[in-house]
Structure formats: structure tokens, C-alpha cells
Amino acid sequence: MASASATVSIHRTAFSPPFQFQPGWRAPLPLRCTHSERGVSFDPGSAFYRSDSAPGRDLAVLAATLHRQRRLDPSSPFLCLDVMCGSGIRALRYLAQAGADFVWANDASDALRPVVVANLSRFELPPSDGQRRWVVSHLDASRLLAERYLRREYFDVIDVDSFGSEAEYIRAAFLALKIGGLAYLTSTDWRSARGYGGKCSLSSYGAYIRPVPYPNEIGLRMLIGGAAREAAMLGFHIKPVFSYYASHGPIYRAMVQLCHGKEDDISNYYGFICHCKSCGQTQTFGFDELGQISCGCADRADATSITVVGPLWTGPLHDASSITEMLNLAVEWGWAYTSENGIILQKLLDTMIEESDPRLPPGYIRHDEIARRAKVNSPPLGTLISSLRKEGYAACRSHIGANAIKTNCPISSCIEIAREIRNMR
Ligand SMILES: C[S@@+](CC[C@H](N)C(=O)[O-])C[C@H]1O[C@@H](n2cnc3c(N)ncnc32)[C@H](O)[C@@H]1O
Numbered sequence: 544m545a546s547a548s549a550t551v552s553i554h555r556t557a558f559s560p561p562f563q564f565q566p567g568w569r570a571p572l573p574l575r576c577t578h579s580e581r582g583v584s585f586d587p588g589s590a591f592y593r594s595d596s597a598p599g600r601d602l603a604v605l606a607a608t609l610h611r612q613r614r615l616d617p618s619s620p621f622l623c624l625d626v627m628c629g630s631g632i633r634a635l636r637y638l639a640q641a642g643a644d645f646v647w648a649n650d651a652s653d654a655l656r657p658v659v660v661a662n663l664s665r666f667e668l669p670p671s672d673g674q675r676r677w678v679v680s681h682l683d684a685s686r687l688l689a690e691r692y693l694r695r696e697y698f699d700v701i702d703v704d705s706f707g708s709e710a711e712y713i714r715a716a717f718l719a720l721k722i723g724g725l726a727y728l729t730s731t732d733w734r735s736a737r738g739y740g741g742k743c744s745l746s747s748y749g750a751y752i753r754p755v756p757y758p759n760e761i762g763l764r765m766l767i768g769g770a771a772r773e774a775a776m777l778g779f780h781i782k783p784v785f786s787y788y789a790s791h792g793p794i795y796r797a798m799v800q801l802c803h804g805k806e807d808d809i810s811n812y813y814g815f816i817c818h819c820k821s822c823g824q825t826q827t828f829g830f831d832e833l834g835q836i837s838c839g840c841a842d843r844a845d846a847t848s849i850t851v852v853g854p855l856w857t858g859p860l861h862d863a864s865s866i867t868e869m870l871n872l873a874v875e876w877g878w879a880y881t882s883e884n885g886i887i888l889q890k891l892l893d894t895m896i897e898e899s900d901p902r903l904p905p906g907y908i909r910h911d912e913i914a915r916r917a918k919v920n921s922p923p924l925g926t927l928i929s930s931l932r933k934e935g936y937a938a939c940r941s942h943i944g945a946n947a948i949k950t951n952c953p954i955s956s957c958i959e960i961a962r963e964i965r966n967m968r
């Protein structure tokens with residue numbers, strides 16, 4: 544990582560003197576517009592930039608926009624902090640699309656300064672009142688966030704788009720966030736998520752992870768669980784607005800809202816997930832059930848068939864009403880049905896709405912696993928889901944895996960239903 548320097552320019556409202564707009568400041572000449580995301584042009588220059596991550600940025604902009612409209616005091620300036628900004632594309636999109644009044648774009652690398660400043664300059668006309676709507680700095684994330692907290696400069700949205708695990712920044716981000724604000728968290732620590740980084744997941748997220756058949760959902764639950772624990776330590780609780788797994792990277796992202804007060808009982812949504820290799824059943828267990836973890840299948844005597852992971856987030860992955868509003872906004876803006884990097888937002892958000900059903904337990908079952916256990920050819924995924932629903936179970940696709948089903952139906956009944964579809968019962 545490049546060394547952090549305290550190069551900071553410009554700002555808008557109640558920020559401290561070192562960040563005042565300097566008279567005589569002139570915007571650098573715009574770079575060539577080589578890229579565009581949803582109509583916003585920019586040049587990533589030498590910054591780390593992946594167009595595959597555009598859907599993750601779309602989701603953030605939709606959620607931030609709705610938060611701006613719905614927050615308790617909509618007349619106060621809407622402030623966004625892009626902690627690891629790279630080219631500044633997120634900062635730019637929060638300004639241009641989410642209606643941010645002020646955006647702080649930071650990246651530890653001061654070599655990126657011309658790129659970020661040129662991209663943000665393109666958005667804004669020269670200042671008329673000596674104040675601008677953005678600032679660029681080159682501080683280490685922890686220092687930046689700690690300084691904002693010490694100066695009581697709280698933000699509505701804080702976006703931390705790190706490489707690896709960002710667990711070390713979660714608490715610092717919460718401290719610099721307004722209560723009710725949104726933190727957009729990222730992890731690319733797939734080794735931990737998939738159970739090959741036990742020590743790392745323990746030190747980062749306080750969770751012990753071993754391989755289970757739905758590792759990428761575990762990655763999201765590890766990230767949200769870590770955030771829930773950090774919030775609880777500070778006397779708050781969180782609500783996931785959405786969580787999103789993207790296979791490039793792979794990347795685990797969660798937009799969480801920081802809410803006032805501790806959850807009455809954090810263990811409602813924070814506990815252990817148990818998978819039985821022998822029968823394929825997944826169950827959740829609370830802290831008060833730690834001594835009773837077992838599976839009811841015939842192989843219960845075989846302790847090696849049971850894998851327990853946690854503690855991690857066991858509640859819903861998204862908030863259905865927020866996602867519904869995001870989908871409506873995407874439709875209104877003409878974003879819903881166009882494919883950006885192969886992702887159609889309407890399909891993604893529809894799946895997320897279904898995944899938000901509070902009856903659905905953690906995990907998913909691969910549809911070929913059901914077929915293998917039932918000893919039948921795989922029934923079509925859609926047919927299996929509607930049959931499960933007809934039997935009164937919650938069932939849907941998973942946004943994480945194309946061939947996976949989330950359901951509260953026990954695996955033994957899934958097998959029966961698969962056989963019935965194939966007329967084998
Ligand atoms: C994944 S890239 C950011 C990409 C960008 N947010 C986007 O959407 O295109 C991560 C960035 O974090 C910066 N970075 C790494 N460690 C940092 C730290 N401790 N503090 C601040 N920035 C850091 C890197 O220089 C890099 O530009």
C-alpha cells in the first residue's frame with residue numbers, strides 16, 4: 544500500500560479549517576472520458592477499477608438515494624464518505640446520482656490524486672461561493688475515520704471498498720457514521736468464507752468457519768455477523784439493507800444500517816450454523832443450545848458428519864421493503880432491465896426480495912444434490928420451487944448460485960418432492 548499523506552483539498556460545509564477551499568484553486572484539466580457507468584463518465588487512469596463491480600455500485604447508489612429521501616432529518620446536508628475510493632467512481636456516483644450534498648473521497652495512495660480530482664472536477668462547475676461539494680484526501684482508512692469521529696464529523700453513508708477483509712475498519716466506520724446511517728462493507732476474503740482461513744476468520748470476524756456446501760452465503764453471514772458484533776460492542780445494532788455476493792473476485796458486500804440501541808437479544812440473529820454431511824440437513828443453533836448441537840438423522844452417532852460454523856449472522860440477508868423500493872427506483876431510472884456486465888438488476892433484486900423471507904433459514908441446497916440424494920434426474924429448478932411452495936414451504940432461488948434453492952423444507956421432504964415430480968413416489 545502506498546504511504547498515506549495528509550494531502551487534503553476543499554470541502555463544503557461544517558468541516559474544520561485545514562480543509563477550507565483555497566482561493567485561487569483551479570480544477571485540473573479533465574481526463575479523457577474512457578468509461579461510463581449508468582451515464583456517469585470518468586477515467587480510472589492508473590487506479591484499481593473493475594467494471595464487473597458496477598452492479599455493486601448500482602445497488603449502493605439506489606440504497607443511498609432512498610436513505611437520503613427517508614432519513615429522519617431530510618433537510619440536513621447528505622454526506623458520503625468513500626474511504627477507499629480508487630478512481631473516485633463511487634464518490635462521483637454518490638454526487639451525481641444519489642444526490643449527495645458533499646462527498647469525501649479518500650485513498651491511501653497519493654499517486655491517485657490527479658485521477659480522483661480530475662474525475663470529481665468533471666462533475667462540478669467552478670465554485671461560486673468559495674465552497675465545493677467534495678474533498679480528496681490520502682490518509683490511511685483508520686486514521687481518516689478516527690479523525691472524523693474525533694472532530695464529530697458524522698456521515699450518512701460510509702463506503703469501505705477494501706481488498707481482503709475489512710474487519711479492522713468496521714468499528715471505525717460505525718464511529719464516524721450518523722446513527723441511522725448506512726455502512727457499505729466489503730470482504731474479498733474468500734479463503735475464510737470457504738473454510739480455509741480458520742485463524743483469519745477468527746481474528747477478523749470472531750467466527751470459526753469450516754467448509755460447508757454454501758460457502759459464499761457463509762461469506763456474507765461472516766461479514767454481517769462481524770458488523771453485528773462490532774455494533775453491539777458500541778451499544779448499537781445493525782439491520783442489513785442488502786447483501787450481495789459477486790463471483791468476480793469473489794466479493795462479499797453488505798449494506799448495513801446502524802441503529803440506535805442494543806438489540807434486545809442479539810442471539811436471535813447471531814449464532815451457529817450446523818451442516819450434516821450425512822443427510823445434507825442444515826440447522827441453526829443459538830448460544831444457549833451449544834451443548835445440544837446434533838442432527839436427527841440415523842448417522843447421529845458419527846460426529847465427523849457434523850460441521851459447525853459461527854458465530855455469524857443467521858437472520859435475513861436483506862430487508863424486503865428496502866429492496867422493493869430499490870427495485871422501484873431502478874425501474875423509474877431505467878436501470879432495471881438493462882444488463883450491466885451481465886447482471887440484470889430487476890432479476891437480481893427480485894431474487895433478493897424472495898431471499899428476504901424471514902422463514903428461510905441460512906444456507907441453500909444445490910438442486911443436483913437433491914437429485915443425487917433422491918436418485919432421480921434433476922427436476923427443473925422452477926418446478927421444484929413451485930412444488931415446495933404448494934406444500935406450504937418457503938422456497939426460492941439464491942442470488943449466489945444459479946442452481947441453488949433456499950428453503951425451509953427439510954432435506955428429507957425435498958427428496959420426496961423431487962421423487963414425486965419424477966413420478967417415483
Ligand atoms: C478495491 S480498490 C477501490 C476501488 C474503488 N472503490 C472502485 O469502486 O472502483 C481499494 C483501494 O483502497 C486503497 N487502499 C488500500 N488500503 C488502504 C487503506 N488502509 N486506507 C485507505 N485506502 C486504502 C487502494 O489504494 C485502492 O485504491
Ligand SMILES: [Zn+2]
Binds near residue numbers: 822840
Ligand atoms: Zn444428518
